Amino acid sequence: MSATVLAVEGIVKGFPGVQALKGVSLTVARGEVLAVLGENGAGKSTLMKILAGLQQADAGKMMWQGREVHFSSASQALKAGIALIHQELNLSENLPAGANVFLGREPQRWGVLDRRQMNAQAQQLLDRLGFGLPAETAVDGLSPGKKQLIEIAKALATDAQLLIMDEPTASLSEAETQKLFEVIRGLQREGVSVIYISHRLPEIERIADRVTVLRDGENAGELARGEIHHDAMVRLMVGRELSDFYQHQSIEPGPEIMSVRGLRTRAYPRHEVSFTLRAGEVVGLAGLVGAGRTEILEALAGLTPAVAAEITLDSQAYAPQAPYDAVERGVMLVPEDRKQQGLVLDASVADNLTLPSLTRMARFGFWRDFSREKACADEQIAAMQIKVSHAGQSARQLSGGNQQKIVIGKWLALGPKVLLLDEPTRGIDVGAKSEIYQWMETLVQQGIAVLFVSSDLEEVLGLADRVLVMHEGRLAGELSRENMSQEAIMRLATGGEGSF
Amino acid sequence: MMKKTLGIFVVFVLICLLTAALSDVFLRPQNVENLIMRIGLYGIMAIGVSFVIMTGGIDLSLGSMVCLTGCGLPWLLVKVGWSPPWALLVLLLVVLGLGWTHGWMITRWHLQPFIVTLCGLLIYRGVMRGLAADQSLGFGTAYDGLRWIATGKIPLGSLPIALPMPFVWLVIVALLAFGFLRYTVWGQHLLALGYNEEAAKNSGIRTNRLIVASYMICAFLAGFAGLLFSMDVNSAQPSDFGNFYELYAIAAAVLGGCSLRGGQGAVLGVLIGTALMQVLRNMIVLVFPAQQNMEFAIIGFVILLGVLGDEWFKRYFAKRS
Numbered sequence: 001m002s003a004t005v006l007a008v009e010g011i012v013k014g015f016p017g018v019q020a021l022k023g024v025s026l027t028v029a030r031g032e033v034l035a036v037l038g039e040n041g042a043g044k045s046t047l048m049k050i051l052a053g054l055q056q057a058d059a060g061k062m063m064w065q066g067r068e069v070h071f072s073s074a075s076q077a078l079k080a081g082i083a084l085i086h087q088e089l090n091l092s093e094n095l096p097a098g099a100n101v102f103l104g105r106e107p108q109r110w111g112v113l114d115r116r117q118m119n120a121q122a123q124q125l126l127d128r129l130g131f132g133l134p135a136e137t138a139v140d141g142l143s144p145g146k147k148q149l150i151e152i153a154k155a156l157a158t159d160a161q162l163l164i165m166d167e168p169t170a171s172l173s174e175a176e177t178q179k180l181f182e183v184i185r186g187l188q189r190e191g192v193s194v195i196y197i198s199h200r201l202p203e204i205e206r207i208a209d210r211v212t213v214l215r216d217g218e219n220a221g222e223l224a225r226g227e228i229h230h231d232a233m234v235r236l237m238v239g240r241e242l243s244d245f246y247q248h249q250s251i252e253p254g255p256e257i258m259s260v261r262g263l264r265t266r267a268y269p270r271h272e273v274s275f276t277l278r279a280g281e282v283v284g285l286a287g288l289v290g291a292g293r294t295e296i297l298e299a300l301a302g303l304t305p306a307v308a309a310e311i312t313l314d315s316q317a318y319a320p321q322a323p324y325d326a327v328e329r330g331v332m333l334v335p336e337d338r339k340q341q342g343l344v345l346d347a348s349v350a351d352n353l354t355l356p357s358l359t360r361m362a363r364f365g366f367w368r369d370f371s372r373e374k375a376c377a378d379e380q381i382a383a384m385q386i387k388v389s390h391a392g393q394s395a396r397q398l399s400g401g402n403q404q405k406i407v408i409g410k411w412l413a414l415g416p417k418v419l420l421l422d423e424p425t426r427g428i429d430v431g432a433k434s435e436i437y438q439w440m441e442t443l444v445q446q447g448i449a450v451l452f453v454s455s456d457l458e459e460v461l462g463l464a465d466r467v468l469v470m471h472e473g474r475l476a477g478e479l480s481r482e483n484m485s486q487e488a489i490m491r492l493a494t495g496g497e498g499s500f
Numbered sequence: 501m502m503k504k505t506l507g508i509f510v511v512f513v514l515i516c517l518l519t520a521a522l523s524d525v526f527l528r529p530q531n532v533e534n535l536i537m538r539i540g541l542y543g544i545m546a547i548g549v550s551f552v553i554m555t556g557g558i559d560l561s562l563g564s565m566v567c568l569t570g571c572g573l574p575w576l577l578v579k580v581g582w583s584p585p586w587a588l589l590v591l592l593l594v595v596l597g598l599g600w601t602h603g604w605m606i607t608r609w610h611l612q613p614f615i616v617t618l619c620g621l622l623i624y625r626g627v628m629r630g631l632a633a634d635q636s637l638g639f640g641t642a643y644d645g646l647r648w649i650a651t652g653k654i655p656l657g658s659l660p661i662a663l664p665m666p667f668v669w670l671v672i673v674a675l676l677a678f679g680f681l682r683y684t685v686w687g688q689h690l691l692a693l694g695y696n697e698e699a700a701k702n703s704g705i706r707t708n709r710l711i712v713a714s715y716m717i718c719a720f721l722a723g724f725a726g727l728l729f730s731m732d733v734n735s736a737q738p739s740d741f742g743n744f745y746e747l748y749a750i751a752a753a754v755l756g757g758c759s760l761r762g763g764q765g766a767v768l769g770v771l772i773g774t775a776l777m778q779v780l781r782n783m784i785v786l787v788f789p790a791q792q793n794m795e796f797a798i799i800g801f802v803i804l805l806g807v808l809g810d811e812w813f814k815r816y817f818a819k820r821s
Contacts, residue, residue, distance in 0.1 A: 303702065327704030341702055344695045355692055356703040358685045366684045410703065 005030050005193055006051070006082075006162060011060035013046055020046040022217040023060070028162065033184060033194045035208035035228075037201075039237055039401075039429030043217040044197055048164050051195070052084035053077030065161070083155035084164040091139050091147055098122030098135030101153045125153040129183050144289055145176025152183065156192075163187070164195045169203060170426055173288035173455060174490055181207050199429060201230050202458055213237055237430055246437065246462030250481060253465070254279030257449045258300075258318070258331075258418055263309040265295035268473025275468055275475065277418060277449040282440065284464030285453045287493045291470040293453040294336055297420045300451075301333035302326040313417070327356060330417035334407050334424055336453075342407035343395050350377035350391035352406050357413045380409040385435055401432025408439065419443060421452035425459060437463065457486045471495045505769040507813055508755060511806065512776045515783065523786040529660040533653075535782055540666030541725055541732070543774040545745060546752040547670075547677050547767060548721030551714040553750070553758040554694045554765040557606065557613035559715065561620030562749055565595055565722040566742030568624045570730035574637040575628075584646050592723055598624070599719025603712030621746070629738040638735040650731035666728050670771075673721065678767045686710065694764070722749075751799070752777045755806045776806075 006028040013021040021043045028034050038044045049055040051062070053071030062069055064080055071077040074084070091100050099106075101122040107114045122135040129149050139147065148168055155163055169177045184194055184207060198204060204211060211223040213236040221236045258277040264270070273296060277283060285293045299306040302320030311318045313329055320326040326333070335341035343352055354373045359365055361372045377391050384405040388398065395403060404424065411419065421440075425433045440450055440463065454460050460467055467479045469492035476492040519526045526532075545562055552559045569591045576587040602620060605611045639647060649669075653662035681687035692700040693707050701707045722745075730736045756773030758765045780802055784795050791798070 301702075322706075323702050324704040324706050333702065335702060340696070341698050344692045344699050346695045347692060351688070351692070355688070355700070355705070358688055362685045366686060368683055368685055368688065 003030050004028070005065055007063040008047075008051070009061045009063075011047065011050060011062070012058045013043075013050060013055065014058055020217055021050075021057070024214060024217065024219055026212050026219070028193045028195060030193055031188045031191045032209045033188060033196055033207055035196045035198065035204045035211045036214065037197075037204065037211055037233055037237055038214035038220070039431050042214040042237075042429070044214055045166070047214070048084060048166060048195065048197065051077070051162075052082055052164055054084070078158050078160070081159060081161035082164070083158055083160035083162070084166070085148075085151045085155055085168065086166060091150060093140035095139060096135065097126065097133060097137045097139055097142075097150050097153075100139055100150055101125060101135070101157050103154070105157070121157070122153065125156050126150075128156070128186075129153055130186060143173075143176065144171040145173065145179065148172060148176075148180060149183065156187075160192065162193045162195065164197075166197045167199070167427055168196070169198060169200060171289060171455075173493075174457065175288065175494065177203065199425075199427065199433075200456060200458075201233050204228065204233065205230065234430055246459075248282065248437070248441065248463050248465075250465050251280050251445060253281040254447055257314060259312045260300070261310040263296065263299060263311070264307040265292060265299050265473070266304055266307055267295040268292045269307045271473040273470075273473075273475050275478075277451060279447040279449055280444050282444055282450045282452070282463055282465050284460040284467040285451060285470065286457070286460050286467050286489050287470030287476075289455065290472075291493065292473040293470050294422055296470075297333055297422050297451070297453060300326070300418070301331060301420055303333065303335075327414065330415065331420065332411040332414070332416045332418070333420040334404070334411070334422065336422040336426075338400075338403055338407050343403055345396040346394060348392045349381065349386065349388050349395055349398070349406060350374065352395050353377045353380045353410045354413075356410050360414070376413050380406075380412060383412065384409040384439065399429070399432070401428040401436075404428055404432065404436065408436065416443075416448055418449045418451065421450065423454055424452055425454070425456070457489060460484075460489065461486065469493050505757060505766055505772065507809065508757065508769060508772050508776065508806065511809075512772050512779065515776065515779050519779065519783040519787060523783075525786050526782070531782070531786075533661045533664060535778055536661075536667050537664035537732070538666075538778045539771075539775050540664060540668070540670040541728055542745070542748055542752065542778060543670040543771055544666070544673050544721050544725040544728070545749040546756070546770050546774045547673055548718040548725075549746070549749045550753040550756070550758045550765045550767075550770045551677075551690070552613070552718045553753050554690055555711050555714050556694055556697065557711070557714070558617065558750070559602070559620075559718050559722075560614065560617040560746050561598075561602070561624060562718070562722040562746035563742040563744055564621045564624035564628075565598065565719055566726035566729060566745050567736075567738060568598075568628050569595060569723040569726035570741050571628050571632055571637050571736045571738045573727055573730055574639050574736060575632050577643065578637065578639065579632070584643065588727065591727065592720065595719045595723030596716050599716035600712060602719065603715035606715070607708040607711050625738065625742075632738045634738055636735060636737045637730075639731070640734075643731075647731040647734070650728040666732070669724075669728065674767050674771060681765070681767065686713075690714070691765075748777055751803050755803060757810070 004027050009025045010023045011021050012023055024043065024047055036044050046055065050057050053074045053076050056072060069080060092103060098119040102118050107117040107121065119135040126133050126135060129152060133146060139150065152163065168180060172180060187194065196207060205228055208228055209225055211228050211233060213220040213233065215237065223232055256276050256278050260276065261274045262272040263274065264272055285296065287293050295304065298304045299309065302323045302325050305321050313331065318329060320331065339345060354376050357376065358368065361369050361376060363369055381388060381391060386402050386405045386409065395406060425436060444450055461484055465481055467484055467489060469476045469479065469489055471493055472495065476495065479488055549559050549562060572591050573587055576582045577584060598620065602616050605616050606613050649665055652665040654668065655662045689700065689705045690710055693705065693710055697707055726742060729742065752773040753770050755776060756766065756769030758770065777799065780799060781795060784792060784798055
């Protein structure tokens with residue numbers, strides 16, 4: 001590998017109460033893809049924010065293209081050629097792609113926006129990324145994958161020499177991921193370096209030239225090209241051997257709990273979907289983003305009532321019109337966007353955990369019973385192994401994994417019959433993931449039926465007893481544990497052929 | 501939350517001390533009694549609107565609600581000739597119905613609270629002006645027994661002042677509101693809804709019902725305050741009775757720590773906010789009588805300063821903790 005472009009040494013950063021980084025070092029060579037790995041809370045995000053100028057280190061040295069630099073703002077880092085692409089995309093949905101690429105740096109002519117010039121330049125960048133998207137296309141309605149590519153074009157428009165990508169594939173389908181990797185390889189050839197952050201280890205095996213692992217704010221180790229294997233990465237991340245990540249044991253499923261006939265969602269009102277769920281069964285719902293998976297969960301949980309459906313729950317008619325209908329009947333959803341849909345971030349951990357069950361714990365159904373509430377919250381914190389300093393801590397301060405445990409934990413006191421999980425482990429570190437998997441196991445053994453959506457095929461294969469594969473609003477097929485494979489799922493998910 | 505209330509309380513005390521230093525009328529029993537009475541009247545409205553603000557909404561129709569019941573009562577009694585119990589019952593049911601309508605339009609039809617209640621502001625006053633033919637209304641010398649609920653005073657032993665009835669009502673309303681928010685499931689649901697409506701709804705909370713209830717509570721308390729206002733002054737002109745009262749109430753609630761983005765509200769803070777507003781108005785009259793026409797401007801500046809200071813405090817504490 002050629003010359004080192006970035007070398008940071010002994011970066012220290014503390015926040016009140018936490019030492020996020022305790023002297024971290026890393027290097028990136030020109031045209032290299034460096035994967036930075038670590039559990040949530042290991043310090044990755046903080047380090048990346050320091051590299052991109054969003055935060056400033058307390059101590060340490062940063063050499064960029066041979067010169068020592070101290071960025072005090074993101075725009076300084078951007079000027080120097082370091083661009084951070086956030087996990088949450090920052091596009092103005094109402095503007096076309098080209099305008100987004102040049103947002104804030106629009107080419108001007110006599111002080112007036114030069115739209116033609118802007119679109120031409122944007123088109124060049126979009127073409128360089130190799131996807132045929134006209135610069136005039138409106139951004140809203142584009143797939144997450146294409147939006148991600150626009151973000152990259154936006155970074156390239158600033159002449160970035162180092163792209164930091166934080167979980168770029170979190171909302172991408174397999175095919176879109178493939179496309180993104182091609183783009184990254186193309187950039188590599190042009191000499192652009194990439195720092196790639198992801199929790200999806202198989203992706204890192206595919207794309208990374210080198211892996212640096214952080215643990216508890218320190219360097220835990222490094223893997224060169226030939227050493228990048230799943231188990232090696234996990235070992236460095238958790239500091240121990242995870243003999244078997246997925247320990248799903250199919251149990252003999254019990255009686256049918258839910259039967260869905262002719263479900264038509266608002267997103268795909270012309271397609272009918274039918275399936276059943278049995279007690280003690282884990283069913284995966286696979287498919288590309290936009291295939292209608294989330295819509296099915298949301299219809300079953302009453303968030304967006306179905307256009308039409310004949311559903312029975314415990315052999316009785318079930319037609320939820322709002323979440324409280326579903327919760328009442330024991331159908332509970334752990335939604336895709338936990339911060340917006342699942343948690344009251346500014347409320348405490350305890351308040352979040354007790355929110356759905358307050359009425360049941362109250363005297364006369366409305367007078368709060370504080371001691372029962374406290375007992376309930378403490379019980380869930382212990383059961384879910386939620387790491388908090390105290391139950392009154394605000395949910396916002398927790399890591400993604402612990403937040404997700406709250407969203408799951410708040411339902412447990414209510415005794416769910418059917419648990420619907422939408423991307424339950426997205427953006428969550430390995431440790432928390434395996435704890436959540438263990439919980440799913442416990443629940444299933446209690447006779448709960450689990451239906452989960454996941455874009456992580458490894459996860460689907462590791463957890464599900466059965467997979468329902470969706471393609472453009474239809475149920476493209478069903479695979480039992482014996483004939484499940486990544487290839488089989490992808491074939492069904494893409495409508496038979498592996499097209500983008 | 502306590503830190504915030506403490507901040508506004510300090511400002512309140514400072515303004516009281518300043519006014520007392522600059523004017524020897526301020527602490528006279530007559531003035532204090534008057535002040536307490538006005539705090540009672542405006543406080544009831546402010547607590548009402550704080551429920552709506554907690555849901556992230558707003559109610560601009562308060563002043564017109566005040567007009568509707570405040571002018572409606574003497575109109576029904578004197579011009580139409582109803583008996584007091586009927587008139588009171590019907591008026592309170594009407595404002596409850598209006599509150600329900602606001603909530604229903606906001607939850608069922610997803611209309612903006614700002615727009616719904618702005619239309620309410622125009623409609624209710626317009627209707628009252630029409631009904632009363634824009635005539636000034638009053639109780640004359642009759643109904644002294646009924647008017648006691650607003651004009652009555654409870655002597656406080658050897659103290660030189662007596663407790664005005666509106667303040668007694670405010671204490672009752674405040675205790676009920678505090679109990680509701682702190683000790684009932686609904687209070688906790690309301691708080692969750694204010695912070696994040698979607699998450700609250702997904703947790704199985706009937707958020708629409710809560711929102712409708714908040715607008716009903718708000719309208720009811722405004723209507724009740726309107727009755728007290730009108731019984732107290734014994735003269736109501738439909739064209740300006742209760743004008744701008746919604747702004748006094750909203751300002752008091754915001755000063756008291758209700759964030760207009762929803763989710764925060766403390767009854768104690770709202771009470772102190774109301775008291776601050778009224779002392780401020782009193783100070784302008786007593787200390788700067790020549791500047792009385794500038795009242796709105798001065799109040800506007802103080803609220804702005806209060807909100808800025810609040811933001812500054814929040815950042816300061818966020819940095820420290």
